[in-house]
Amino acid sequence: MEEAIFFNRDLSWLSFNERVLLQADKPTVPLLERIKFLSIYSSNLDEFYRVRMPVLMAVKAQTEEPGNYERAQIEIDRQQQKFGSIIATQILPDLAKHHVHWVYNKPIPDHISTKVVTLFFNEVLAFIHTVCINDQLTDFFAENNKLYQLVILEDKEGKERLELIHVPSDVLPRLYAIVDGEEQYVVFLEDLIKYNLAYLFPDDRIKGVFNLKITRDAELKIETDLFEDITEALERQLERRDFGFATRLLCEPGIPLRNLYYIVYVLNLKNASVVEGGAYHNLKDLSNFPIQGTAFSYPKWPATESIKIPETTTLFELILKRDLLISVPYQSYDPILRFFNEAANDRYTEEIYTTLYRVADNSRIVNALITAARNGKKVTVLVELKARFDEANNIKWAKKMKTAGVQLIYSSLDLKVHAKVALVKRRTKDRCDYLGLLATGNLNEGTARFYTDHILLTAHQAMLKELEALFGFLSENKKAPLPEDMIDFQHLIVAQFNLQSRFLDLIQREIDHAKSGGKAGITIKLNNLEEQVLIKKLYEASQAGVKVRLIIRGICCLIPGRVGLSENITVTRIVDRYLEHGRVFLFENNGRHELFMGSADWMNRNIYSRVEVCFPVYDEELKQLLIKIINLQLDDNVQESIYLFLQNKI
Incomplete structure (x- = not known):
């Protein structure tokens, strides 16, 4: 057999x-x-x-x-x-x-x-x-x-x-x-x-x-x-x-x-x-x-203040200057709440777009969106009503937002929208700026207290224009993109468009580097790994000599360490006081590291029947910070080392 x-x-x-x-x-x-x-x-x-x-x-x-x-x-x-x-x-x-x-x-x-x-x-x-x-x-x-x-x-x-x-x-x-x-x-x-x-x-x-x-x-x-x-x-x-x-x-x-x-x-x-x-x-x-x-009980780990905002400066002004990263629950979720609060009351904000998959029972984010609509902003929200076991809560908030004048989008019955993104469009006298929030986890201040996730705040205009185009597609409520709907994503990696093919290409590039004697390596952190096309590509990378390091919390259908198949693949599992939830994808790229984060596990459902958004981290300082976090997790399967690192104690 x-x-x-x-x-x-x-x-x-x-x-x-x-x-x-x-x-x-x-x-x-x-x-x-x-x-x-x-x-x-x-x-x-x-x-x-x-x-x-x-x-x-x-x-x-x-x-x-x-x-x-x-x-x-x-x-x-x-x-x-x-x-x-x-x-x-x-x-x-x-x-x-x-x-x-x-x-x-x-x-x-x-x-x-x-x-x-x-x-x-x-x-x-x-x-x-x-x-x-x-x-x-x-x-x-x-x-x-x-x-x-x-x-x-x-x-x-x-x-x-x-x-x-x-x-x-x-x-x-x-x-x-x-x-x-x-x-x-x-x-x-x-x-x-x-x-x-x-x-x-x-x-x-x-x-x-x-x-x-x-x-x-x-x-x-x-x-x-x-x-x-x-x-x-x-x-x-x-x-x-x-x-x-x-x-x-x-x-x-x-x-x-x-x-x-x-x-x-x-x-x-x-x-x-x-x-x-x-x-x-x-x-x-x-x-x-x-x-x-x-x-x-566990000793308390107070969340640190990840972003220091001077009294004379707004969060939006900081984002326009540089990318910001928040790693919850180690760091405070307050900047995420402030992002939506500023959008609701900022005089230059014209439009707000966001996806909501699982929200808190008494969501301050949704209340900010309602305030924004009442303040005359154009607010468009994709509410995923089919988020399992959260349907009733999502229906409750959808009704409240609709009453307040929020424009609601519902995904088709055949396609869940699992992306965790938000977009703000601001117009001043001489320019139009986009500000974006892209996350690995839900916009939920409740679960942010015990789910480990990363949230990127960015003003990368080209990437956020792609996000605006995605919201345009979502507003059409289609089962899947037709040829005329295809968006030429250069920055974002989006399921139903380019997610599987892009990751296959990124793995192939590491294979090519390994075969030519260059530096090659793949590090991926996921909740679940099931999809066989991508797993086979990781096997191919292993067979080409690429070191593949995986951090998988839950389902892992890949078999590591098998001679002739996956001897260059290791799998680390972390179960601790917080629920590991972030998805991170790191490619060595012959010494020119590329790092992505996003909402997508590598499950059949994520690849074939959901809209997922993964995104690059371009800021070199933030990229090195994330690499350090991942390496700490690979060296130690408890979360205290991450907490101490982000507290500047190690």
Whole structure:
């Protein structure tokens, strides 16, 4: 059998999520942060079941051969065992050393029982609703990712009955801290309910109690007619998302098979994977674990002031003099907010263009755009309504902007706009100037606190005129550029236009340098690497003797270090307190380094079905700064070195 030259994308992603999980196993990581990594792992896995498992299930249905679905399930089961082991052997003992007792999969201690009963009656009981599922149900629907308790009861005549209780963790805290002298006990909401079941079912014998969760497909199937607003069609689908087909029934071990089969039948879960997990589900709620204290958390890394703006100078005046770079969250996001605030009130600004993919819930950037429109500026915003799991927030802001007079553009149903760019057009008495913001991450002041990204502020006129031409194309809402739409990009690298071909050419140039004895090297930092044409080109570069250094956070379908294929390729993975999110592309170019950044991972979706924007960094000082950051990351897989470097401490 021919040896595979690509890793499977889903198994690769699962290996990334395991690295997240293993952060919880590190004694060097503060205790509360380790619990948060358990939360992130659980949240990631839930999304995998909502987004990728439906795809794997569809493939499985088309073939009887064991495939990636089975391999993924085996890997998830193994990781779930590791998850439970980390809690039992690491987290619980370490919490106990600090007089915190997490009541995890064991009886509630008798000496706090009075407080548990009081909590139940005072805070929980009002939200409890039970449903008998012994009869054929016609109007009950088990919602996506909601927690349920299956209670197996026996009445006085010995007849068995099944009841479902919705665990109201969507309106109540999932974890309760109960203080008892100098000790603190942390108790799950479902255990509070379980402890008080005798009150809910006083005439029955409780034979068993088991926690359940159902995960449903998250795919939206949007269809519009000629006269329907896309926002209306999307809102209609969002209402239905949590009613998609079930991909997983996650259950506590030990449910009698006859009861489990009946649940699958009566809740219409016959096509879902039945997965035995631990005693508890939705452990993404651990992000709100109720302990506090500096000893439990990371030491603070205050963001530095990356750009010093004199009182007599505006940010726009600085940008017109030189390019500026902000690296968040190490450096303050304030200049980005100021960019939009100045644009909204600057008397010379005539037009503002920007893309919005994921914005903050209370976005100051969007509020600045609304102010700009009210101040008489022409404001054009491409809102990507199809940003998965952010659709509702984007619809909310789109409606507010439309009311304020912002001109909105929506991408076509077949093409997501994932670019992170903004353009300001200013006109003074004697000239017209463009100022631009080009970023590797979303224009979101919330995620900028824990996503590592780079933002370039520039007045490079030729590059920004290309950006203006791109906005012109986007305003036409086409599925893909036709021959007459093609823009001759000399500076920008844009998916749907020249992204794949340009990167192939840049890799080929390094191959040519290597073959002619010149200096050749490629360093690329991405979230995900999947697209096979580009991977094969990197293999070709390796075979030509080009040293290829990759920093890949998540999916990596490239196999490094294989003799005859990729022995000159190394892959570095970084999982730490911040989410690595920036995309950087560095080419040695025989000693004349070229460096690009941008929004594009090398995934099939980024290359073939999205609009992405990558851009060059021309300023030599900024280029050397970025090269230093990348080299630090290649030398060390923790982020403290970057923080110290940008603090001028190393």
